[in-house]
Amino acid sequence: MIQRQTPAPPRAGSGVGLERDDDIARTLKSELLHINMGPQHPSTHGVLRLFITTDGEIVSSAIPYIGYLHRCAEKIAEGNTYHQYVIYTDRMDYLAAMNCNWTYCLAVEALLRAGGMKVEIPEYAEYVRVIIGELNRIASHLIAFGTYGLDLGAMTPFFHALREREVILNIFEQVCGARLMYSYYDVGGVKWDIPDEALEDIKRFCAMFERKLDEYNTLLSENTIFIERAANVGVIDAQTALAFGCTGPVLRAAGVDWDVRRHEPYSIYDRFDWKVCLGRGEKGTLGDCWDRYMVRMREMEQSWRIIVQAVDKLPARGEVMAALPKNLKAPVGELYFRAENPKGELGFYIISDGGAVPFRCKTRSPAFHNLHVLERVAPGLMISDLVATVGSLDLVLGEIDR
Amino acid sequence: MQHVHEIFDTVRSVMKGMRITFKYLGKRPVTQQYPQERWALPDRYRGFVHNDVPRCTACLLCAKVCPVDCIYIVTEGKGKDRLMTRFAIDYNKCIWCSLCTEPCPTNCITMSHDYDHALYFREKLVYEFVDEPVVPYREPKKGKAAEGEEA
């Protein structure tokens, strides 16, 4: 590789960087090439900046630089009441805003309960939470599926995925009036019920979705070129995944049987019949990109199963909010609560000093931890593989930077 | 032999994918031609926040609950002489969370179904709802409602 430094680049073709010598083989000076991949790059999923060092096509190191989307969400939490901060959790993982809302509300509810307050979430609201949360998980995984196709050069799956996501967004729009920033969950329940038309739409979506899932698998997952590109690439084994604190599909793809919904059941997940999807290493090594991708595809199916069951069991429309004091003040105490988001484990560590606002609200975001395994995996990958690996981690920068 | 098998596998998977894309080639697209076609917004749609001034009690609850402090309410005087001189919403800051609509005692602040307010200047996105000072609405009495107008 002919030397091309970032500061004062030599005039291309002027021969700078080539030193004449008798031995041709020795004159071809080989140096590593430093490239900034991002923050404006088509496949870094937002404003992630990867500082990559490459030897030809082979990446020798990739260092993620983050913070381009930092909005001081944790500091804002200290100035907002528990109800008000719910809307800020929308802006964390904007592809799964419902789940972020939900986790935060669950954390606050757990904090209230730990302080001796009685928080009884109505049965109806619990079911609504599960239905909507799982719908959003599907929506988030659809984007992950679509953009992964995009990363590997297949455009069509992305639009097909968006088409189905649009159906979910329409349901959300009927339920809460927004298409991206829902603020639908609230401490103590949900804000509104599910209207009848929306329930019909959910049923229609369930009837149609499994067929579409098959279609996605035929179009992309089982395509030989796709398998060639994704299998055996960017292998994250169980040990590495655990060491880096990876969660969600990234951890499960490595074969670690860990899903908060199953192993620390919150809400009413223990009432449904569903499976934790693990990577099986069918097409290559356990924990490769294809496994991570496939875990998401299978999770969509499981979410679909949960929704079908929850819609069946949905109790008659009733109260949607628990009886809570209007001026909500959490008792003194601190608590960490985690829940399974589409991207992995989202956790909130809330310290309350008894006031209307939390003293501190730390967020443990899944994509942040999932991203950092990249530094370990990247060396030795090709540039195309790096793109495939970054895509398979399903990063959302809004959540990484908060 | 394995190579031949792989080649056939590849061709088959490519064919399968092509069948799906071809199927959609003949299907009707699902997109809408936006400015001409628009879908009916659901009842709960959260568009621009609207305040119905004649019913506003100037209680400041909405301004207090707003997480981004985008509602500006200015009142003068006390008791019976209390006048609302300003009720403005800064849509630059508004995040359409609908928290302001919840505590409103008279339900005068609502989420409208407007969503396309394109303007050339940011300053114009601060909507003033009160032109001249008005007497805030009071529950029991009627008739004192001043001429409120909409922006």
Next chain:
Amino acid sequence: MDWLLAHFSTLPLLGGLPYSAQAGLAMGVYGAVVLVIVALAVMVFSLAERKVAGFMQSRYGPMYVGGWHGILQPLADGIKFLLKEDIAPAAADKLLWRAAPIAVFTGAFMGYAVIPWGPSFVGAKLDMGLFYAFATSSLVVMGIIMAGWGSNNKWSLYGAMRGAAQVISYEIPLGLAVLPVIMGAGTLNMGSIVQRQAGFLWNWNVFNPLFAISFVLYFVSAMAEVNRIPFDLPESESELVAGYHTEYTGMKFAFMMLGEYADMFLVATIATAVFLGGWWTGIPRVDHFVPAPVIFTVKAVALVFIMMWLRWTLPRLRVDQLMHLCWKIFIPIALGNLLLYGLIRSVI
């Protein structure tokens, strides 16, 4: 062109001119006509590609310009390209930077000289027409390398390197794939190759089992040669931003695109002539009624459609997989095919 030349000699004014002037004039006229036709075809393709992509993805594609289904969108694009600011990177190698789009464009268009649109509608009845077409179309890779190096952009350089490796590698299976056909026809003259496929449908080369393998090899290699998905590594947008034309704007970019689409059409026309029976319909009686260029174009456009179809279905290969496919699968198959055909020919 012969037809044009024959006409010129009968005209009162032109007939008086010396033969070389007449020939030059005919060449110019033919060149202009083909240039316009191909440019129009490219415009149609640019719209067609977006429409195909759109409908395959459950959307419409361009809808506004020109009233019905964005029919004038290519025109609007052209105007937009003309009006765009022409930005050059400060550290670009200006000469290479400017020459690259011309090289891409010229390389793509030169091949059209030997394409037999009809029995007499040929630019040059070169005896080594096929060889000429391959030779000139590989000029495109020069443009790609010049663009990548001249832009002084790391992503462009990557694109150029990939392009060089890819196009040069795939020229080998491309050439080897057509060799059996040339052996069968005994000529490199494309018009003669088409003439030999006259008659019924099964006379087409593609319906000969060995030539069918050749056709598949040729078609896939040609897609790699013109950088289409699944082989669009030089410009792979999700990896290299836009590859070798990352830094190009305005008309220069338009020329790059024009060159690419023209190249795509060129390989489709070559495939039509060599494998799909050129201007023959496959039913001898019908041949008299339908003008030859129309049939030829329809076949070529069908091939272009298949390329588009594949593009909107498949993901992209990785560099090493691309090379693997070329050197370890295509070239052995092509060589084996060649050997087999040679053996059969020598036995029969």
